[in-house]
Amino acid sequence: MSFKIAIIGAGSVGFTKKLFTDILCVPEFRDVEFALTDLSERNLQMIKSILDRVVEFNRLPTKVTATTDRRAALEGARYIISCVRVGGLEAYADDIRIPLKYGIDQCVGDTICAGGILYGQRNIPVILDFCKDILEVAEPGAKFLNYANPMAMNTWAAIEYGKVDTVGLCHGVQHGADQIAEVLGAKSRTELDYICSGINHQTWFIDLRLNGRKIGKDELVAAFEAHPVYSQQEKLRIDVLKRFGVYSTESNGHLSEYLPWYRKRPDEITRWIDMSDWIHGETGGYLRYSTETRNWFETEFPQFLESAARPIDPAKRSNEHASHILEALETNRVYRGHFNVKNNGIVTNLPQDAIIESPGFVDRFGINMAAGITLPEACAATCTSSINVQRMSVHAAISGDIDLLKLAVLHDPLVGAVSTPEEVWQMVDEMVVAQARWLPQYAEAVPAAKERLSKSRIKTREWAGAARRDVRSIDELRAEKTALKQAV
Template structure:
């Protein structure tokens, strides 16, 4: 006899995001384990929310997932009774992110994306954490047993701050390990579905401790080392330099990993392509509108599981007590990687079941790899303190700790300029 499915309530904050929303929908409406559950979509942008709600209802109907879809612009109205709160919120994302990249460059700081490391990572933290703590206080009041699953950057700093200063349960999810697998498979000449990657480290800077053939368990590192020697030298050059120097492949890409390194610009310092992103989003939303109006069918690949963030895997693992293995989650370390600080937010494999989310320890990192991450650990810890206390003095200290900063004068000029730009969002969190 088939066991009935357990049901739950999922609140999705920032559901108006086309990219995060579609990725979530692919998993939500194809997993087959959420029938009878309620999903509440929340966004302050009413137009974007209406579009994504209509798309959710269309995909729900076509897939036969049997999920109840609700929506609201009022976060507090959505939260009571929630079992899971998924967050994809960002503040004025592209405008402020562009400034996070351009202002440091103007003052002579060479960096890559300006998002999770360097000055950009600091200001992402300063403006984002006050909002995150507002959400956390609402969760603690209205649904204290809910698991907060964060999808927004800066992942490591959000989870670190909440683990230090909030009583709610939280974790982060990222698709970085799968992006690293894509790069590896281009060199190996293998399909991604045939390769397993096991990594541990920081968000956007894990070290892959195992790369194996999924069917046989064969160690693929010897083959990767051999084929990498003759591969196109222009292909992900910074990652490959680190691979040759440290002996393990780092995630997840030159631009993301490069944010944490003083020489990260060697992998390219062009920044994020905001113009292409705007074109892609406009195209995606136009496609969504045609699907919603039933002018075209729901694309077949929208009715297949996503390759990215595994939030729905965690949720169904907990709801159905299925002991679901998830390749990567951002969690508080507490000894999972024994040679990194215990209170750091690390990215490791996790298992989800009715008892919660359980980090999987792969043991200590090789000493040199751990030491490289430890440099960034101090930066992230100081940035969190600056944001939590709304302190410009601490923010300067965080900048001067960061290996991307090459001048004290530049640090002061960057701080003054970006602080004024972000002033409306910076305030003490506790």
């Protein structure tokens, strides 16, 4: 088989390499062309060097190109994969820093909450540019696979306004299933069957079967509480399981941002999180991790290049959905996964226009979702709160309506639990002014926002958050990696 795959934001080096090697685990895909595109010429050449090394070592006919000309990369592509982070770490730092001045402590800030909403405002105009190019120069009927956050908002905009065949992809369901299989003592995840549904980052394991036997709430709670690691790392997640009756796919830190109950006071934050790794609730944890990862890659690039000279091992193919979807569409080998698509009746008690994440099957006929799923009422209520925020955020990003943007942030569950309307109005003004270069739709609103900020008397504070850690140096990272190797 010979077709073209374009990867936008290919400078996300580790993730691009994973997608690349996963796809090449499919024997029929040896002759595929990969077209890499990114704003950074330097990052593009680094990742191309790595992928060229993989191709050369494995003696494959695979073609890899790299260009900063996005339309050239998209020309004739059958599949387009997006891994973009508009504004990079510079804008992301403001997503965390500015809300902290108003008492809003985020672990990740890339889905909803103040940071996630502004992230969506930066991404959506760019996503629509992608869609325009796809319709104009890609292969007719090309499929857009969006991995970029905020997943629901990006996918919503691409489907509703970009008019491109789009599916949103995430790995939260797979990671949650791995945990459940482990605590229940399964020999492998293949022993666990499940139905998981909801919205991205708020998906719920509503039916669990271990070797065909149904697993109830009490058994699952007991299994997690008995686990020596997860009982400490997932305290908030276990508490939600006890109260809602079902387990959430999302990590302790991520889940804490979407609910109004666990991060609204500093003493409550430290009670529910775990500092053994960023993902369990650390303030700005993902920003720190992303910064360290970038610094490590730039310093240790020769090591990454050397490690690329290894055989592609199909046994080590990851559980990221992309390669499996492409394999099913092209070869008719059926794949079951969990996908982000427009609801349209798939989940009965969520809004029809929402982007839901739910089970589906892929074959040559496309992605076929299992319809008629009904969530437990508490899960549906929590998801609906987020969907309302997402809808307003998408509409604000499309229209450039700063008042609607402020209303979206005001209705965010965690923001509403922490901040007053006056604080929200000022915070949004401050974020829009700080990120103006990535927010072209708000250009006309920026001067008035600056004027309001110059006259504001609302007090803010310089606060690092309830559980902030400093970015580690390369030497510190090396020492930690060496210690881990010695421990193993």
